[in-house]
Amino acid sequence: MxxxxxxxxxxxxxxxxxxxxxxxxxxxxxxxxxxxxxxxxxxxxxxxxxxxxxxxxxxxxxxxxxxxxxxxxxxxxxxxxxxxxxxxxxxxxxxxxxxxxxxxxxxxxxxxxxxxxxxxxxxxxxxxxxxVCGGIPIVRALRSGLVGNEIHSLSGILNGTCNYILTRMADDGVEFTDALREAQVKGFAEADPTLDIDGHDAAQKLKILAELAFNGRLETKDIPVEGIGTVTAEDVRFAREIGCVIRQVATAEVLDGALSLRVETVLLPHDHQLAAVRDENNAVLVRGDAVGEMLFSGKGAGSLPSASAVLSDIVEIAKHNGGFSPPAERSIQTIKPDLSSRHYVRLQVEEPSAIGAITTILERNGITVRRAGAIWAKTPQGRNHVKILTQACLQSVSEKTFTEISALDMVIGKGVVLRVAQ
Ligand SMILES: NC(=O)c1ccc[n+]([C@@H]2O[C@H](COP(=O)([O-])OP(=O)(O)OC[C@H]3O[C@@H](n4cnc5c(N)ncnc54)[C@H](OP(=O)(O)O)[C@@H]3O)[C@@H](O)[C@H]2O)c1
Known part of the structure; x- marks a missing residue:
């Protein structure tokens, strides 16, 4: 059409x-x-x-x-x-x-x-x-998806260059200047990276997001910034010893009824959601009164991720400009792939001797056991369980094998078979 x-x-x-x-x-x-x-x-x-x-x-x-x-x-x-x-x-x-x-x-x-x-x-x-944040649809999320929320805070890794440098320093134990050089060679950092390193790039992006989240006008000069240029390999090592990573984090949050804005170089505990953001990626953690906490993460720059964001604006405008798209009539073909994976299996059995019969069937179907265990209950009403972790095998093979096993007289019911996702 x-x-x-x-x-x-x-x-x-x-x-x-x-x-x-x-x-x-x-x-x-x-x-x-x-x-x-x-x-x-x-x-x-x-x-x-x-x-x-x-x-x-x-x-x-x-x-x-x-x-x-x-x-x-x-x-x-x-x-x-x-x-x-x-x-x-x-x-x-x-x-x-x-x-x-x-x-x-x-x-x-x-x-x-x-x-x-x-x-x-x-x-x-x-x-x-x-x-802001290249391919991550954070502007649209603030302008429409989260429009019914009062935003309490917004914090994020908004500069991919700084995050790349800090990740390299942590992974390879290198000093700041070496990590910066590598970022420049790979095209993540500008020839003059001052704006990134000193935190002003993150402050500009924070201003754009905070104006949307908190409905008003802000000045970039009101955002205190802290660069990452003074971080050493020793700081990164120490952070790791105490279970932390170093990240540049930009924050806008309501404290005592007023808005606080800052770009800081901080230590984040390993289990903090922003600590898992690696390399040149960006992420924004938003807290709203209705939705609670939400993490947006992905590629913050680059030709196609940024083009994806530009195109989303173009199509959005097109839709409001007379574009009309009834739901497509065609039915979508689906497939069931035969995935190769490890499987966790738990079977209820009458008695320990069942293990021999189960092993024979597994071997006949070419399934190798990676780990096995059993729980033997002593009471008459108790349940004996066999637990097995297999090596990777095709789903079709595992389905056939465990159907065969559950047909054994000494196996009660169908048992539980779960695929171990990659
Ligand atoms: N690169 C990214 O990953 C990224 C991510 C998010 C946002 N952005 C933003 O997207 C914008 C474009 O970035 P970019 O990386 O695509 O820049 P770019 O590669 O430098 O491209 C700029 C384009 O504009 C043309 N141009 C520049 N000044 C001009 C002038 N005075 N008159 C006519 N044409 C002019 C250039 O022409 P010629 O080709 O003839 O030189 C070139 O085609 C910037 O605002 C940037 O901050 C970039």
């Missing part, structure tokens, strides 16, 4: 812009099924027309912003980055009553409140899911 056409003017075709083009291309039919809209990119603004952009139609490229913004498109997607000219581009689009989607964290932190206000005054939509 052909959907309604929605035309997009794309500003910028770098890491995120190319990811977006790739994702729209790959999932075009899926998006149409889910939103009832056919997405079309009308023009793309770049600086350098000669740059190689695999998968992108060169005929769409231009260096003239007005050709993208004022060409009758329905929506402008800003993926240029930085404050200017991105801010002017967005204002121009809003003034022309175009919906806008952006991934621009720096601009949102500096001007998010007034941009959101300008969009509301023009009665158009303004999406910025990708500006």
């Amino acid at each position: 052909a959907g309604k056409q929605l035309s997009i003017g794309l500003l910028g075709c770098g890491t995120v812009g190319r990811g977006l083009m790739e994702l729209m291309d790959k999932n075009r039919a899926l998006i149409r099924d889910r939103s009832g809209v056919d997405l079309q990119v009308s023009q793309i603004l770049v600086r350098d027309l000669k740059k190689e952009r695999p998968g992108v139609d060169n005929a769409l490229l231009t260096t003239r912003p007005e050709k993208v913004i004022e060409n009758g498109c329905d929506m402008v997607v800003e993926l240029v980055g930085g404050l200017e000219p991105a801010r002017s581009f967005i204002h121009r689009a809003l003034t022309g009553r175009k919906h806008v989607v952006t991934a621009n964290k720096a601009l949102l932190a500096a001007d998010g409140f007034s941009l959101r206000r300008a969009a509301a005054l023009q009665n158009v939509r303004f999406g910025f899911e990708a500006s």
